[in-house]
Amino acid sequence: MKKSSDPSTECVIPISYGSTEVIETGKWGFQKPQTSFRIAPCQEACPAGNPIPQFLYSLSQENANEALLALLRENPFPGVCGRACFHPCEVACNRGQYDEPVSINSLERYVFDATFEHVPDLRPLPNADPKQVAIVGSGPAGLSCAYFLSLLGQQVTLFEAKRELGGVLRWGIPEYRLPKSVVRKEIERVLRLGVKAETGVTVGKNISLQELDRYDAIFLSPGAQEHTPLGIEGEDLEQVWRGRDFLERVTSGERVSLGKEIIVIGGGNTAMDVARSVLRLGARVTIAYRRTRAEMPAMIDEIREAEEEGARFEFLVQPVKLSKLRGKRISVTLQRMRLGDPDSSMRPRPVPVEGEVLTLNADHLIEAVGEGIDLSWIHHPMMRRGLIDAGPFLSTPADKIFAGGDAIDQPRTIVTAIGAGKRAAMAMDLFLRGSSPEEIFSKIHVGQKGALSMEAYLSGRKGGDWPEVKEVVHYDKINTLYFERSQRTVMGKLDREQPLKGFSEVNRGLSPEEAGFSAMRCFSCGTCNYCYNCYFFCPEGIISLDPVSRTKTVDLEHCKGCGTCAKSCPRYVVEMKEAI
Numbered sequence: 001m002k003k004s005s006d007p008s009t010e011c012v013i014p015i016s017y018g019s020t021e022v023i024e025t026g027k028w029g030f031q032k033p034q035t036s037f038r039i040a041p042c043q044e045a046c047p048a049g050n051p052i053p054q055f056l057y058s059l060s061q062e063n064a065n066e067a068l069l070a071l072l073r074e075n076p077f078p079g080v081c082g083r084a085c086f087h088p089c090e091v092a093c094n095r096g097q098y099d100e101p102v103s104i105n106s107l108e109r110y111v112f113d114a115t116f117e118h119v120p121d122l123r124p125l126p127n128a129d130p131k132q133v134a135i136v137g138s139g140p141a142g143l144s145c146a147y148f149l150s151l152l153g154q155q156v157t158l159f160e161a162k163r164e165l166g167g168v169l170r171w172g173i174p175e176y177r178l179p180k181s182v183v184r185k186e187i188e189r190v191l192r193l194g195v196k197a198e199t200g201v202t203v204g205k206n207i208s209l210q211e212l213d214r215y216d217a218i219f220l221s222p223g224a225q226e227h228t229p230l231g232i233e234g235e236d237l238e239q240v241w242r243g244r245d246f247l248e249r250v251t252s253g254e255r256v257s258l259g260k261e262i263i264v265i266g267g268g269n270t271a272m273d274v275a276r277s278v279l280r281l282g283a284r285v286t287i288a289y290r291r292t293r294a295e296m297p298a299m300i301d302e303i304r305e306a307e308e309e310g311a312r313f314e315f316l317v318q319p320v321k322l323s324k325l326r327g328k329r330i331s332v333t334l335q336r337m338r339l340g341d342p343d344s345s346m347r348p349r350p351v352p353v354e355g356e357v358l359t360l361n362a363d364h365l366i367e368a369v370g371e372g373i374d375l376s377w378i379h380h381p382m383m384r385r386g387l388i389d390a391g392p393f394l395s396t397p398a399d400k401i402f403a404g405g406d407a408i409d410q411p412r413t414i415v416t417a418i419g420a421g422k423r424a425a426m427a428m429d430l431f432l433r434g435s436s437p438e439e440i441f442s443k444i445h446v447g448q449k450g451a452l453s454m455e456a457y458l459s460g461r462k463g464g465d466w467p468e469v470k471e472v473v474h475y476d477k478i479n480t481l482y483f484e485r486s487q488r489t490v491m492g493k494l495d496r497e498q499p500l501k502g503f504s505e506v507n508r509g510l511s512p513e514e515a516g517f518s519a520m521r522c523f524s525c526g527t528c529n530y531c532y533n534c535y536f537f538c539p540e541g542i543i544s545l546d547p548v549s550r551t552k553t554v555d556l557e558h559c560k561g562c563g564t565c566a567k568s569c570p571r572y573v574v575e576m577k578e579a580i
Helices: 041-045 052-060 064-072 078-084 088-092 104-114 140-151 180-191 210-214 243-251 269-280 300-308 414-432 437-441 454-461 512-520 533-537 564-568
Strands: 031-035 132-136 155-160 196-199 217-220 240-242 261-265 284-289 312-315 317-324 330-342 348-362 364-367 401-403 507-509 543-546 551-554 574-578
Touching: 031 551, 041 052, 041 088, 052 064, 052 104, 052 512, 064 078, 064 104, 078 104, 078 180, 078 414, 088 104, 104 507, 104 512, 132 140, 132 210, 140 155, 140 180, 140 414, 217 414, 240 243, 243 269, 243 364, 261 269, 261 348, 269 284, 269 300, 284 317, 284 348, 317 348, 330 364, 401 414, 414 437, 414 454, 533 543, 533 564, 564 574
Parallel strands: 132 155, 132 217, 155 196, 217 401, 240 364, 261 284, 261 364, 284 312
Antiparallel strands: 031 574, 317 330, 330 348, 543 551
């Protein structure tokens, strides 16, 4: 001890002649910080289970190639989804409760565009005993299933009725929304994994389902190609076209002669695609829908853009009769409707208004009210209510046959089909290895909305521990004190008059500067993005953080368990738990 030289202020000052590290102050506290990665609500809402915080962090670090690889672990089609997804992730984005959601969909497209020439390193798992799998249909569900099965080391053959792969991606979505170059690029990535493809082969016609029995497993995803008729007088007139047939003619490059005035029946994305294609072919178009704008199943962006381009809307009307006029024109009689009680879709049921009709004349009427599926080639025990009976693991009552996409009872969206293909791939892989998905699937859920994690599946598949089920981070867990308010980034578009001069892509994408700023807006809910808060705020200085190797260490022998690191974590990654 050392005494003061001034007797009036005499005090004792302790001095240590050795390191204080020998004093294990960590034993003084009963709680310790623990880093727990969790699920962001955007990722839970994505039917494909996209690792959104991870790919946005890579983008914020200006590493688009790494962002692409993060996406491809869970979704083989970022270029497609970045253009044609209804992006439920943005609805669930926690940032939307603070100011505006992150532009996740635009950023997914940016990743694809920025890495267009890059060939990612995708290596299938080594498999000493690969099995043979047949996939019927090469739409988003079939291609997704083929992609993930190939990554799992299985051998896949695709059977496609049309001359090119892609299903609705190739034939059902116009070039102005989804360029064929994007679809080709994504399909090439699947085929590069060793997937074989037999095009121009219709199962049930050129080859029977029974003939596929030579394969070890079969996945059925034939897609919705059958026309759903209106069932009204005059529907067989030559001036009445089917929406999907019309789009296929347009996307194949066929020259289509329309006339000047077209009526489109329907309110879904197909109806919007038809209407906007009609405008690009130089005709005027009226979209007739039996409910109101609020009930339209089409994406809001598609409705708005159709209106901006000049499409007219007639709501609360339903066609009841078609008549032929002079000069090959037709008269369309539309019944006025009102909204009644909700139906099975939970939307108000359209009810006819007695004695009120509307008559419109046109050169053609194009029906876009939904598509059915020809499943006549499938034997009865596999069928239920006109669809293939597939359980939660997408297995059917028939041995070794699985199903997904439009052929089963699930929402008809591209990203839902992709998620189903991935789910089926994992279920089939377990089946081929003699295991059951019942216990495994409960361990690889991405939240509670149905998506599964291929990364988690691979972790267990490679012999590691199956991950623990992760909690979803909701807005009340985010420490918003560390974020500045900002507006979301919106993609630029072609000049207002330009879109109608051809089928060039309307949305122009994000610039690198816009993408970087937009990615930085992500809260990274439940995921550490090495913000250094815990490092800077730790009063003991016992936290070390390395963003290069992405590691964080805490000296628990000297951590007193004050909890400052947990309170200063903006993302609910650090929490205090009792020391064991």
